[in-house]
Amino acid sequence: MVGTMCVRTINELAKEVLTIEANSILRLIDGIGDNFDRAVEILYNCKGRVIVTGMGKSGLIGKKIAATMSSTGTPSYFLHPAESTHGDSGIITRDDVVIAISNSGETQELMNLLPLIKRFGVPMIGMTGKMESTLAKASDVVLDISVEREACPLNKAPTASTTATLAMGDALAVCLLEKRGFTKEDFLIFHPSGALGKGFLYKVSDLMLAEKAKLPIVHENDKFTDVIEIISQFKLGMAIIESQTGTISGVLTDGDIRRTLIKYHNTSSLLVKDVMTVNPKRISESDYAASALHLMEKYSITALAVVDSADRPIGVIHIHDILKAGVA
Numbered sequence: 615m616v617g618t619m620c621v622r623t624i625n626e627l628a629k630e631v632l633t634i635e636a637n638s639i640l641r642l643i644d645g646i647g648d649n650f651d652r653a654v655e656i657l658y659n660c661k662g663r664v665i666v667t668g669m670g671k672s673g674l675i676g677k678k679i680a681a682t683m684s685s686t687g688t689p690s691y692f693l694h695p696a697e698s699t700h701g702d703s704g705i706i707t708r709d710d711v712v713i714a715i716s717n718s719g720e721t722q723e724l725m726n727l728l729p730l731i732k733r734f735g736v737p738m739i740g741m742t743g744k745m746e747s748t749l750a751k752a753s754d755v756v757l758d759i760s761v762e763r764e765a766c767p768l769n770k771a772p773t774a775s776t777t778a779t780l781a782m783g784d785a786l787a788v789c790l791l792e793k794r795g796f797t798k799e800d801f802l803i804f805h806p807s808g809a810l811g812k813g814f815l816y817k818v819s820d821l822m823l824a825e826k827a828k829l830p831i832v833h834e835n836d837k838f839t840d841v842i843e844i845i846s847q848f849k850l851g852m853a854i855i856e857s858q859t860g861t862i863s864g865v866l867t868d869g870d871i872r873r874t875l876i877k878y879h880n881t882s883s884l885l886v887k888d889v890m891t892v893n894p895k896r897i898s899e900s901d902y903a904a905s906a907l908h909l910m911e912k913y914s915i916t917a918l919a920v921v922d923s924a925d926r927p928i929g930v931i932h933i934h935d936i937l938k939a940g941v942a
Contacts, residue, residue: 631765631773638761638774639781645758646785653739653755654789657688660737662709664690669723671772672715672779679713679783686787687796695723706730712738713783717759717775719747728752741782743775757782816939818906819899822920822929823850831856831927834863834887838874841866841886854919854927855890861925864890867915896921899929903941906931 622630657664664683668676676692683690693705706712712731716724719742731738732752740753743760750756759782765773823829830848832841834855845853845866857863866886874881874889896919897906906918910933920929 627767634761634763634765635774635777638778641761642759642778642782642785649755649757650785653757654786654793656711656737656739656755657786657790658793660688660709660711662689662707662711664688664713665693665706665710665736666690666713666715667693667695667724667727668715669695669721671776672717672721675776675779675783676713676715678780679715679787682784682787683790686791687794688787688790695721695727706734706736708734708736710736712736713741714738714749714753715741715779716747716749717743717772717779719744719749721749724749741779816903816936816941817899818897818901818903818920818929818931821903821935821939821941822899822931823935824899824920824929829927829930830854832866832886834858834885834890836886838866838881838884838886838889842871845871850917850930850932852917852930853886854930855886856927862894862896862919862921862927863887864892865894865919866890894919896925896927897931898923903931903936903939907933907936907941910936 664680666676666680666683667673673692673694680690680692691705714724714727714731719740725748728748737754738752740749740756741759742749742756743758744750745756745758745760759775759778761774761778763769764771764775765777828848830844830850830853832844832853832855834857841853845851845868852865852867854862855864855866864887866889870889870891874884878884895909895913895915897909899920899922909918910916916934917930917932919927920931922928
């Protein structure tokens, strides 16, 4: 062993390991085809949860695959195969899908779990390096994770094979994310802490403008021309219109003003209720700021009226304040 290390430096060995593992991933590309498509369809149509199982190093990779799927919109759970025959298999339901991982395809603990999976008729996706193995033959769909060799100099320790398995799991998770239309807002819901969810826990009440004297709130019987001046004064690009009972009845935006000036030659007699946008988008102060941002992006607006439980206007939240707070 000492002689071997004299021939190859540590740096050279490290580069060899990385090269072997990189190649193990690149080899997977040629195997992406009908089986992969079928696996994604099975997972996408799963009405329960994706149960990922594997033993040893495959189990550690399986935990990561389950975690990645759960955080990207595919509810998943890791089941330890050795514990499954001591009661834990009770988590599997007929609505679930199983992803079983074993490089050899003959892991005894997984073999012990197969009768239960078959009894319930649960679809099973096998991830194995041996396409003629027991696991491969028992699976509804098989994904080939075989490698030419492990990165370990002894060609024994799971290294390249676990890297390939992890990459295949990521490919499944990302394809499911795309197929579900999983959004950035959805992602932040599952990552509210740390840098990923920076600002996500802000409520509308934390960021809204609520000082009465700074709110462009007008009455629906006010003159249109007077409200234009108020909108210019408050510089929010909109005014909130109150009804006679004090509830919100509409908004007047810069866009409404432009449309009104194009439509009418004489605006001196117009009341704001004649040209306002009725039933406008609004939000509660207890909602998350991320929800307000979603509404703004969906309907291409820059400010939202904030209302109380009685639908009375109590504030305005602007997209600039949301983005400045780190909600994205």
